[in-house]
Amino acid sequence: xxxxxxxxxxxxxxxxxxxxxxxxxxxxxxxxxxxxxxxxxxxxxxxxxxxxxxxxxxxxxxxxxxxxxxxxxxxxxxxxxxxxxxxxxxxxxxxxxxxxxxxxxxxxxxxxxxxxxxxxxxxxxxxxxxxxxxxxxxxxxxxxxxxxxxxxxxxxxxxxxxxxxxxxxxxxxxxxxxxxxxxxxxxxxxxxxxxxxxxxxxxxxxxxxxxxxxxxxxxxxxxxxxxxxxxxxxxxxxxxxxxxxxxxxxxxxxxxxxxxxxxxxxxxxxxxxxxxxxxxxxxxxxxxxxxxxxxxxxxxxxxxxxxxxxxxxxxxxxxxxxxxxxxxxxxxxxxxxxxxxx
Numbered sequence: 515x516x517x518x519x520x521x522x523x524x525x526x527x528x529x530x531x532x533x534x535x536x537x538x539x540x541x542x543x544x545x546x547x548x549x550x551x552x553x554x555x556x557x558x559x560x561x562x563x564x565x566x567x568x569x570x571x572x573x574x575x576x577x578x579x580x581x582x583x584x585x586x587x588x589x590x591x592x593x594x595x596x597x598x599x600x601x602x603x604x605x606x607x608x609x610x611x612x613x614x615x616x617x618x619x620x621x622x623x624x625x626x627x628x629x630x631x632x633x634x635x636x637x638x639x640x641x642x643x644x645x646x647x648x649x650x651x652x653x654x655x656x657x658x659x660x661x662x663x664x665x666x667x668x669x670x671x672x673x674x675x676x677x678x679x680x681x682x683x684x685x686x687x688x689x690x691x692x693x694x695x696x697x698x699x700x701x702x703x704x705x706x707x708x709x710x711x712x713x714x715x716x717x718x719x720x721x722x723x724x725x726x727x728x729x730x731x732x733x734x735x736x737x738x739x740x741x742x743x744x745x746x747x748x749x750x751x752x753x754x755x756x757x758x759x760x761x762x763x764x765x766x767x768x769x770x771x772x773x774x775x776x777x778x779x780x781x782x783x784x785x786x787x788x789x790x791x792x793x794x795x796x797x798x799x800x801x802x803x804x805x806x807x808x809x810x811x812x813x814x815x816x817x818x819x820x821x822x823x824x825x826x827x828x829x830x831x832x833x834x835x836x837x838x839x840x841x842x843x844x845x846x847x848x849x850x851x852x853x854x855x856x
Contacts, residue, residue, distance in 0.1 A: 540642045543591070546653050552680045553577055554852070561590065562639035563655040563674045565598035565703050568683060573790030573855040578709025580791065582809055582816040595809055596702040599639035600674050600687070601632040603659060603666050604836070605700040606770070606803060606825035609735045613828035615667065615694055615837065622665035629733055632702070634664035638672070639702075651678040661693065668693030670838075682851040689844040697838040698823040699846055700799075704807060704816035707786035707793060711810060715817050716757030719785040722750040722802060724771035728824060735826050736833075740772055748804075753783070756806065756817065766814075767806040770825055775800065780851070782819050790855035797821035797848050800834045821848050 545566070549555040555577075557567045567579045583597035584590050593599060611622040611630035623634035632639065643655035652675060659670040668691040677684040685701045706715050727748040728736040743749040747762035748771060760766070773781050780794040781802055795802075803820040827833040838844045 541644075543587075543642065544645060546645065546647065548651055548653065548676065548678045550651055550678045550680060554678060554681065554683070556676065556678055556683055558653060558655075558676050559590065560643045560645045560655060562593065562598075562641065563600035563643045563657070564590075564593070564639070565676065565683075565685070565701060566590070568703070568850070570681075570791060570852045571855065572709065576709075578789075580705055580707050580709055580793075582704040582706050582711045582807075593639060595704070595807070596632055596639055597809075598701065598703045599632075600655075600685075600699060601702050602638040602672070602697070602699040603633050603664065603670060604630070604696050604698045604828075605632055605702075605820065605822045606698065607631050607733075607735055608696075609733070609826050609829055611665070613696065615696075615828065618667075620665055620667060629735065630664075636664060638699070643674070648675070652676065666695050668695040668840075670695060670697065672699070674699075679851075681853065682849055684850075685848045687844070687846045689838065690840075690842070691838050692840055694837055694839050696828045696836045697844045698827070698836045699844070700803075700820045700822045701848055702818060702820060703850075704809065704818055705784070705793065706816050707784060707791040708789050709791075711815050712812060713788075714757075714812075714814050715786075715806075716755065716760065716814050717787060718756050718817070719753050719787065720750045720756055720817075721753030721783045722771055722804065723774050723777060723779065723781050724748075724802065725751065725774060726772040728770045728772065728801075730769060730825075734768060736770065736824060736830065738830050738832060743771070750782075750804075753785075756814075760806065760814075767804050767817075770801045770803050770822075772824075773797070773800055773802055773821075781821065784817075784819075785856060792853050792856055794851040794853065795819050795821070795848065796851070797846070799823060799846055801825075821846070
């Protein structure tokens with residue numbers, strides 16, 4: 515499909531809607547700007563219901579975008595790292611792209627050999643979502659995922675809202691189906707609290723409210739075990755700097771931690787000593803995927819905190835169920851809060 519540049523993006527007024535590209539057989543890619551009187555602002559796109567930027571202040575009151583992503587509209591069209599995307603129908607991996615449900619076998623697309631990852635070759639991150647501006651601080655995206663899309667059963671109707679507060683951004687997802695199907699949605703934002711993708715995040719201090727993690731095999735599929743984080747690189751209860759814990763393991767982080775349930779406080783807190791910025795993450799999901807990334811050739815310049823169901827749960831009966839049934843409503847909320855910088 516031929517894509518023609520429509521216009522470049524400049525500074526946007528409140529809840530501005532800007533068409534970036536007209537697509538011949540689809541609605542155009544659009545960018546929306548959300549802004550709060552407190553100064554916090556965000557930009558979101560209907561391509562993948564994607565969070566593209568999030569600007570918050572440092573200890574000196576200077577605002578900067580704390581998300582790592584692309585800089586031009588062209589690059590966003592082929593978002594292989596899933597920067598800021600709403601990923602689904604199933605976030606994370608499903609082993610071999612196969613699962614059985616109610617006695618029927620299903621085969622999904624393979625896009626992370628040998629596994630299915632983040633909804634497949636044409637997951638929710640590739641879709642053009644319908645959009646509705648609610649206010650200067652809120653927008654709603656909707657998407658109809660057809661029965662059989664990427665191999666999944668059932669028609670799934672999904673709604674994602676971004677809601678900006680005085681010191682927070684909420685991502686809220688709901689879904690309904692006409693046939694039993696796995697559903698596991700999340701937002702895949704990449705963070706660097708320094709406000710520059712040129713800087714490392716290894717000095718960021720991270721606290722995660724998790725006493726257990728999921729060990730994985732060579733293909734990053736959970737082994738079904740839940741292991742204590744005590745004494746391991748996954749122990750961020752302390753808290754600990756990302757770099758300090760990275761030294762305790764081979765390779766890098768791309769693992770799911772088991773969040774403590776029925777406890778007070780955020781699921782995770784991250785602090786950047788250089789800027790003073792603090793981010794608190796709250797969620798209603800049982801797991802948190804911690805991923806340390808090096809996009810754009812910069813070593814360890816971003817991290818992801820992705821609340822979700824456990825990876826490969828359709829194949830692992832001991833994990834919390836990810837199956838949505840007709841008559842039920844899937845509901846997932848993530849709140850990123852930014853208290854007074856330290």
